[in-house]
Amino acid sequence: MKKVTVDPITRLEGHGKIEIFVNDAGEVANVYFQIPELRGFERFCVGRPVEELARITPRICGVCPEAHHMAASKAIDAVYGVTPAPTGVKLRELLYNTFFVTDHATHFYVLAGPDFVVGPTADPAERNILGVIHKVGLETGGAVIKARAEAAELISIIGGKQIHPVCGLPGGVSKALSAEERDRAVEITASHVEFAKFSLQLFDDIVLGNNDYVDLIKSDAFTHSTYYMGLVDDNNHVNFYDGKVRVTGPDGAELLKFEGKDYLEHLAEHVEPYSYLVYPYLKAVGWKGFVDGKDSGVYRASPLSRLNAADGMATPLAQAEYERYFSTLGGKPVHATLATHWARLVEMLYAAERAHELATDPDIINPDVRTLPTGIVGEGVGVVEAPRGTLYHHYKTDDQGMVTNVNLIVGTTNNNASISMSLKKAAEGLIKGGTEIGEGTLNMIEMAFRAYDPCFGCATHALPGEMPLEVTVKKERTQEVVTTVRRYL
């Protein structure tokens, strides 16, 4: 087969690029997936005081800055060898779970919703949040906006700023919660629990009640048997803020459970000549290529993965939904990529319940929110679950706390290999000899990609703000372009 060299010029255009190669019979031979990489982050951080990274790293991404803020705060605690004050931890966790509620809601209603609620092959002009509201009604639309606005308010109260929180300090947070603020937090989190329940009901009615959608979710084109990664607490329940990293296999058995700081012992990176992406894989299993199965070190990190990697949810309503999810989909683990959208809603319910638990904890207004560091270790790893996958921040400093080295594995990076595999499988399933490759087909292929809610935010900044994507179908033998679909280009 002809070797493909990706023109580096695409890197400068700042958009995602999917190339599908078809053979002479019109069947998919291979699929390549490209996203431009951001350059120089490590260079940019070197020489800065490490505690500033909690305010700098959130700017990697305009959608999940809270995740970076938390991972950074934890890594910085470790750099200083300080155990954060318990109330400080609770406040961080309250903010963080509230962020999960709003982020997951946004993804479901704005990004995934259009596929499921309006329909994957519907007219593109309808296949967006406006189309969703058209279908579900203004009241629902208003409920989504309200949930987001209230989440932003609570994040602002604890985090200090609406968009990029600044509360994390070495050893805790910068500000305690007043009784009044706590009362507001109780109100908002209770409202979020109702909203999460409502969203799950909506999913039930609109998606699970539609046989075509259920068939799509269960279809082989959108299924991969990989390993699954997620943070779990001591009871092996999903936790977004803290815990150990657990990896379970395609058969459901536990492969690994490790402390975040030991990630380099368990994860390695594979590189391909045609891409700037790195493909992390499990050292214990090894890199066997872009393939599924027990013998391949490819793993996934996402809501789907987290539910597979855990034994349950730590809150009652979410636990009930967790059980219903698995019994409906035929047991653990669930390999259907599109089920991620359902898993996301189960997580949203847990996040809301957990946030409410924290808000109603009397200790949450304790003024003692920070333990001052008294020394320095000079190296630290902070691991959290970002909405899109396990997030690792690893910092090294000199003895003054000035950064000498930074390594990050962002949520989506964990999924680079699986995204490529999902795209290829979806393309193979949908493009056969003689298929008319239209916009609808290509949107369905993009659905495979969209389920991962890939976060390449900053590299794709385009006016007016969407992520530009180019999907090109080419003849493998001649490289001749069969068709191209562009979004926002």
Added chain:
Amino acid sequence: MGNPILSDDGVGLYVAERLRATTLPDGVDVRQSEVAGLRLLELLRGYDKVVIVDALQSGREAGEVVRYEARDFTGGHRYSSAHSIGLETALELGRTLGYDMPSDVTVFAVEAVDVETFAEELSPPVAEAAERVIALVRAEVGAA
């Protein structure tokens, strides 16, 4: 709008910072935002007129300043993105839900050289363009 640590992507934020230091008519607020998408909706509510400054990559000459009216974005491109929604969709969404959205939205976009390298400085053509944009925005909001 923009990102303060991605080179030219910070031009909007820089212009806002400079504008804040000038005298502006009553009723004019200067805000900085590092995010787009749905969060824009919340920022724009309640204003009659909004002027947005941001970086652009469209193959134009570096430092070129383009002016858009919000209506220039309409028509066709309302796909669901992998990660966010755009300005026009945010505006329309707000209107659909009955929120008080601005009727007059103008965007000044500066053609960037680099929005992918982590740095806090603007490239020379963009820094130069920023000066022009400051004057354009002041004129747009009726400042002397």
